[in-house]
Amino acid sequence: MxxxxxxxxxxxxxxxxxxxxxxxxxxxxxxxxxIRKEISDKSELGSKCVDATSKGELVSDDIIFSIIEKNFSFxxxxxxxxxxxxxxxxxxxxxxxxxxxxNKKFDYVFYINISEEAVINRITSRYSCKKCKAVFNKTxxxxxxxxxxxxxxxxxxxxDDKYDVIINRLKEYKKETxxxxxxxxxxxxxxxxxxxxxxxxxxIYNDLLExxxxx
Numbered sequence: 001m002x003x004x005x006x007x008x009x010x011x012x013x014x015x016x017x018x019x020x021x022x023x024x025x026x027x028x029x030x031x032x033x034x035i036r037k038e039i040s041d042k043s044e045l046g047s048k049c050v051d052a053t054s055k056g057e058l059v060s061d062d063i064i065f066s067i068i069e070k071n072f073s074f075x076x077x078x079x080x081x082x083x084x085x086x087x088x089x090x091x092x093x094x095x096x097x098x099x100x101x102x103n104k105k106f107d108y109v110f111y112i113n114i115s116e117e118a119v120i121n122r123i124t125s126r127y128s129c130k131k132c133k134a135v136f137n138k139t140x141x142x143x144x145x146x147x148x149x150x151x152x153x154x155x156x157x158x159x160d161d162k163y164d165v166i167i168n169r170l171k172e173y174k175k176e177t178x179x180x181x182x183x184x185x186x187x188x189x190x191x192x193x194x195x196x197x198x199x200x201x202x203x204i205y206n207d208l209l210e211x212x213x214x215x
Contacts, residue, residue, distance in 0.1 A: 001026075002104060003212075005083040006181060007112035009169045010119040011197050012204065016112065017083040019205045024212070026081040034067050035059060045070070065094050072098060082106075088176040092183055107191060108215075109184045110208060114197035116170060126161050130154040 003020070005013040021028050038046035045067050052059050086092040099105055125138040131152035136144055146153050159165060185192045193211055195204060 001079045001107045002099065003079075003081045004106050004109045004184070005081065005112065006109060006177075006184070007197060008114060008116070008119050008173055008178075009166070010123040011112040011114045012201055013083055013110075013112045015201050016110070016205060016208060017081050019201075020208060020212075021081055023209070024079060027075065027078040029075070029080050029082045029085060031064060031068075031085050034071055035064075037071075038067055061088075061090050061094075064091070068095070069098065072102070076102060076104070086180065089179055089183065092180050096187075105191075106184070106188060108212065109188055109192045110195050110211075111181050111185075111193065112195050112197040112204070118198050119170065120163070120166055123161050123166050124163055127155050127157045130156050 003026070005017050007013040017028065020026055035046075035049050039049055040046070045063060048063050049059050049067075052063070082095075086095050122137075126135055127138065128135045129147040129150065129152050131154060132147060132150045134147055134149040136148075136155075141148075144155075147155075160169070185194075195207060197204065
């Protein structure tokens with residue numbers, strides 16, 4: 001079974017991916033893991049990745065496609081959840097054609113639908129413990145003075161959770177990734193699900209499980 005999670009940064013798709021992975025024993029597709037393996041193996045593709053990152057550049061789609069194609073047979077007998085890939089239309093076209101090559105398809109595409117305002121409020125409310133990295137929310141944990149997981153009272157807000165960074169991430173998402181919502185809702189009509197994301201995460205998780213179990 002192949003599942004894709006779509007949604008804005010901060011929509012909660014990562015949380016749902018982790019819950020489904022634990023419950024249904026899914027393999028979490030991670031492009032970063034594949035890239036690190038190529039680098040560790042000192043392969044030609046790994047060297048190209050090192051060259052790009054050493055220059056402060058993103059690894060190109062062509063290199064990413066070669067890495068996925070090389071390792072894709074590893075996924076064929078697994079239940080796989082894709083969270084964070086594909087990120088753009090070129091990547092979507094590539095993974096669609098690769099799945100078709102092996103007579104596979106996305107069995108479910110879950111779009112966690114949430115407003116931009118809710119995402120901004122959610123992410124800017126996050127902060128974490130410097131010692132154990134546990135994440136908290138200013139709205140829920142507003143009187144927290146000592147970490148719930150350890151004895152530290154030293155907290156921080158991650159750079160990528162700051163307002164200006166979030167706005168730029170959302171602009172990039174709208175330009176590159178959001179068009180995939182229309183793409184998959186049109187080509188996988190019976191497998192595409194628009195999920196209301198501004199609810200308790202447990203309610204969303206229950207809905208996803210019900211869809212998977214009843215299809």
